[in-house]
Amino acid sequence: MDILTLNSKEKLGCIMCDKCCIYRGDIRLTPLNVCKISKFLNLSIKEFLKEYTDRLENNKLELVLKTKGNLKQCILYDEKNKKCGIHPVKPMQCVMFPLVPENLKRDYFYNSGECKMEEFKEIKVKKWLNGNNNIYSKNKKICMEWIEFLEYIQPKLENISKEKLEECYEILFENYDFKKVNLKNQMRNNIKTVIDIVK
Helix, strand or coil: CCCECCCCEEECCCCCCCHHHCCCCCCEECHHHHHHHHHHCCCCHHHHHHHHEEECCCCCCCEEECEECCCCEECCEECCCCEECCHHHCCHHHHHCCEEEEEHHHCEEEECCCCCCCCCCEEEHHHHHHCCCCHHHHHHHHHHHHHHHHHHHHHHHHHCCHHHHHHHHHHHHHCCCCCCCCHHHHHHHHHHHHHHHHC
């Protein structure tokens, strides 16, 4: 399988077939995703977490989007319009599909081959990831910070009480003020707080 860089050209496109939205249950969310999606859906963070997410059992501070039906369709798939119901604020995993990061830090990807797009013209990977709004460029850094935080924190969670774990979860995913402009900085501050708690 060829490794792709941001400047690689690949046949990528979307025919609204819904393949990327079925057999899911693996769409991970950062706290920033939770904030943006909650705001987009006009829900409180607690409402969104309760109705639309599941906590991963083995990764104590990770969330995924819920699924529905036998096909495990993403709960946020808009069946009526045959498209993502949160397209402007979808998680990075969805932004990249059908590309899969081989090394996100270095912007290396491979094409999962789940979307056969022979009829499409080749476009740069960078164009696919960023669309018209620089989605990938705007969110990669905070996404990497979250991944690095999870790698650091997971071993430490084995030694903390259930109460402390719940406190960390609430700080990371619920402690946000939409009236304050910079949600990324709020997320960074919450990460620092949790690191101090589990030291």
